[in-house]
Amino acid sequence: MVAWSVCAKRIALGGSRNWILLLVVFVVYTTWRETFPDAHSLKTITFMAKMKPQGANRPSQSIGHPKIVQDGYQKAILLSYMRGGTTFVGSTFERNKDIFYVFEPEWSLIFQTMNEYQPLQNVDGTFQDPVWIHDADETVERLIQNYLYCNISGIDVTSLRQRFMLEARYTKPLYDCVRMKRNKMANCVKNFTNVCTSKKFRFLKTVRLRVHAIEKLLTNDPSLRIIHMIRDPRGIAVSRQGWQEFYQAKMTFTFGRVCAEMLRDIESVEKLPPEVAKRVLPVLYEEVAENPESMVEHLYKFVQMPYTGYVREYVKNVTHAAKDNTVGFSTQRANSAKTAYSWRAKISWKLSSEIDAICERVYKKVGYLRAKSEQVLRNYNISLRDPHISGSYVDKFRQFRIPP
Known part of the structure; x- marks a missing residue:
């Protein structure tokens, strides 16, 4: 606390800008304390950071996966990207008391x-x-x-x-x-x-897990299924802009990373043996938004979990609500299809063009289309998805799994 008081006195002499800096540092510190309440004292952590890491170059130890896991439980992971639309899909499984x-x-x-x-x-x-x-x-x-x-x-x-x-x-x-x-x-x-x-049924929802990190697990457990949910990167950009403003300052850099993660996940699935890859289902967020009731039912069928009447009613209610609730991780939408494409009116032409260039390889894999002009971008009657793309990641890996 003495160090904090000394720091505060010095910053006070530096004017309003330094007070803003102090506020930022304080928020970061308190967030750290909340996130790691059982961590050692700051002195201990600092000491540990200075320690020479014994065995830092040692080979990774094996987790020890069983060859084949057959425990009678059905398992699934919903894998996507931050602000990729997974909160709604995940909530339909959370509402199921059997899961x-x-x-x-x-x-x-x-x-x-x-x-x-x-x-x-x-x-x-x-x-x-x-x-x-x-x-x-x-x-x-x-x-x-x-x-x-x-x-x-x-x-x-x-x-x-x-x-x-x-x-x-x-x-x-x-x-x-x-x-x-x-x-x-x-x-x-x-x-x-x-x-x-x-x-009997277990379901994890995550936007920070990448496919390559669970390849062994997926290979060794035939009861594990993956829903790989992808959203138009331009839609993710607008959602993040509205959620946390600090993304706006580094949006281009951020989406270089986002689309690199998407591409790596896609290529990881494409490299899996066919008998393993068939347990991965690529799904577009936009398709779920356009047909939420039928798509959620199909997702339940894919992961082999019971789709109950209560869940069916829940999906109907939250996708046709009286009004939107966009606070935090809310899933309530008055018109889910309209919400899925509302980014086209909000994104700047400059940012849209930059993301188009950065994410071109993902577009080709999935079927998203570049906006050739700002007029095209704003025109909702012109689709920015290619429904007839042949051999795309989404088309190739989900055929015969979700009925049209």
Whole structure:
């Protein structure tokens, strides 16, 4: 606190700009404390960061996947990109009481890998080895595997406490339990594990997981299915602009990365053996928005989970609501099809053209079209999707899986 007070006095002498800087630093610090409540003190973390990383160049240790997993449980992962429209699709599975649903399970773990020497605290109070950036994929895969197989005691404490646990009916009680100091972590985990194992169907929704990180898991478990959801990058751009303004300053850079991730995921699926690739279903967000009731039912059929009357009614209600609710991760839309293309009136011609150039290879794989002029961009009667593209990623990998 002394350091903070000294810093504040110095910044006060520097005028309003430095006060803004202080505010930004304070927000970042408090967010860090909220995200990693069980981390060591700042001095300890600083000391660890300066330590020579023993075995930093060691080869990654194997997770130890079983050859073939047949445990009688049906599992699925909804994989996409931030502001890619997955919150709505994920919510249709979260509303199903027969499905153990987890929202963004690897969120805190991804941020931990940004600090190479950040240890992971186990449920029993011990610590795992620090997360090395070059081992990040293996660490994330282990986390996903633990959720899919209800090995909750193998999940680090920070992941169990992260804020997205509030987004699902079965994970919220765990979040509440571990946040109450009088509760023992072991008891919270035991209850959560019992809930997980009682459900025959398990479903994870994520925008931070990439296909290559779970290739082994997908290959070794014939009951695991992946819904790979893709949205027009221009639509993602507008959604992100409205959600967090800081994206506007670096939008072109951001979409170089977004489309690179899309392309890598597509190519990862294309390289899978045919018998494995058939358990991956590419889906366009725009198609779901245009026909939400039929598409959600088809997605349920693909992952082989029960599509209940309650879920059917939920889909109908949220996609034909009286008005939009666009706060945070809300899924309520008065007209979901109209919402899917509203970006065409909001995006600047300059940004649209830049994204067209950056994401050209993704467009060719999926079937999105460049806007040849601003007039074309604003004209909703002119489609920016090619419905007749032959051999596209979406067409090739989903034929015979979702009826037209």
